[in-house]
Amino acid sequence: MLDRVQQQLEPILDRQGRLWRAGRRPAVAELLERSPLRHDTDAQLDLIYNEIVLREDLGEVPTFEEYVAQFPHLREELALQFEVHGAMATDAAETPRLTDATRPDLEPPFGDELPDVPGYEVVEVLGRGGMGVVYKARDRRLRRPVALKMFDPGRTPSPREVLRFRAEAAAIARLRHPNVVQIYEIGDHRGLPFLALELADRGTLAHRLQRLPYPPRPAAELVAALARAADHVHANGIVHRDLKPANILFAADTPKLTDFGLAKLLVEDPDAARDATRTGEPVGTPRYMAPEQTTGRHELTGPATDVYALGTILYECLTGQVPFVAASVVETVEKIRFAEPVPPRRFQKVTRNLETICLKCLEKQPERRYATAAALADDLDRYLRGEPIAARPVGAAERAVRWTRRYPTRAALIGTAAAILVAAGVGWKIREGRERERIAEVRASVESLVRDGQDALARREDVLAESRFQQALVAVQGEPALADYRTGVAGWLNHSRQLLHREQWKQRVPPREFDDLRDEAVAQSVLLDRLGRAPIPTAREAVAIALDRTLPGDPAWQPPREQLAILDADLIALADGPAAALARLDPVPTGSRLGHLRRAAYLDELGRHDAATAEREQAAALPPNDADEHFHDGLARLRRGDAAGASTAFEAVLDAEPEHFAARLCQAVCVLKLGRPGEAKVGLTACVAQRPRFAWCYLLRAECHRQLAAADAARKDIRAGLDLRPAEALRLAFLAANGQGGPK
16 A cells, blocks of 8 residues: 555656656656655655666666765665666666667557547546556457556656566466456557457455454465466566456456566477566566566576566465565665565464465565475465474574575574584573673664664654554564563554555544544543542543533444444443433444444343343444444443453453554553553553643653652643643543552
């Protein structure tokens, strides 16, 4: 899914390409002149890279020196970009240059109207790609719908693009498989080739992944079908080399591989069109490339390259994100080459077997992946049948070997030191010291990464900040000795991700302001026993304020409105009993299991057991939402004084949704009530990182400091909290509660 910066940059890149192909040569500064990205380093680098490729297409040889002269502040970044581009362009050396003898006779492009292609009735535009356009059409002779793929009528294609188009046609013509888009005809129109293809008009996998990740089983079924199709492609002597969600179409619910423009023949066919691609040009997507593709080692590109891409697709289906992505193409390539993917189970509930299959596809060395795409499909089928899989997870010893390969100098020093110490007879003491030093080194690294992330946030470099916090989280998750860092780092990571998507966040339903108001109501509802029963009206007023920010009757607002109504009913039940609570819920449309279960509980208290049974039957027919149900169970237990039971419930919420702010806040309240202020302080510090302007984070952390005899820190947090919420009622209530001592 594209982030905010990429969404703003893509139209500028498109305009740059159109202008260069039309004979104009716009400068990067000109293209960014009125853009909010004019000071964005990554945007400048992407436009420079695109300009380099466009100039190479015109036969020019751009140099590092000329670009450093124009952009002296980007010297280091340009040096790395030219180095990576040079390595990736090695593949292009095998592509023959087109001479005048091989250059097709191109007629001028026709206008923007729908083309008149003999034998076809063109209906509408289905989509546009990097160099072409796809139309929905009807074959007049065979009376069937087709997709016509042709060059964009608004520009004249380069000869190399024509060569690539013909190579795609030659590749697809070899294939007959239910999960590969079929080719019906290869024709010519106005001197340019076109393809008549099977129509698959139910969108792409990329569009489907914009909504939600796939559940594990449907994801495995999807990738198994794609792997069977890829195996058929390989059996016909072709490697796709550009498998990604955007190149997977759906006909009804059947996935179809498409876009063979970067395909490579495993055995050269003298009669086929030559490979006209350059790995370094912006036609593929770097984050879906296998490590061997990024190095330019053409001889290593084979079926294992497509297996890697299938693993990337499976990873994205399961987690909603690709394994490796960074602030720039160069950093992404570095991650693909050298970093290990974060296990999918840290993002989503995924079984160990499915995670093992996914990570085997993503091995750096091609020979360590599945030998064939069919072997991958077979293992996915075993998983789906509940049978033992063939792949095996990487063990601790193998992880150590990989660490050694990645840091050979450090590993050699550690090994040499260990040998000397053992020989000296004092190895165990020194090893203990070395381990402390190593942990201290990792701790220092984590703290440095967090500081870098915080500095990046201050500079509004949200992508870089998210990357640094992600690295820090991976580091602490691998070190039990740093467990006390996990919650805080996770909070910063969540905070950076929210900032990264702030434009989408502003437009989402519900907006961020609503979250703060809703969580204010939650906080007041669980702190009743600290502030006395009198604040029930105050807590209900907080619920009413949050409800005022919603839109009655709008389906998008129904879930949050129902949750607030349940919270309000629980407060009414505390003051006036179950009948009044049930009356509060009666006019509220119920669309969740939780709503029916709450009604059933109140009906049982009133002795109306038949009606309660009917509510539970309706609840059973709805999909479960374990996180919401655990959360409200935790709230109820906390209000009853069962802090231990509530803590267990909130832990279950955080297991399912690690970024659930209200659950983390309530979990800290539970731990504080259980007499563990140090642990509560860690959780509340993570809450501060997530919501730095949420007053209760500071006020509750002040109580932790007070119990830990840190008076100065307590006073500082109290001032911070009361400055954020200076309301007199809140000030007096909290100070009065503080005077009563610790939590009850």
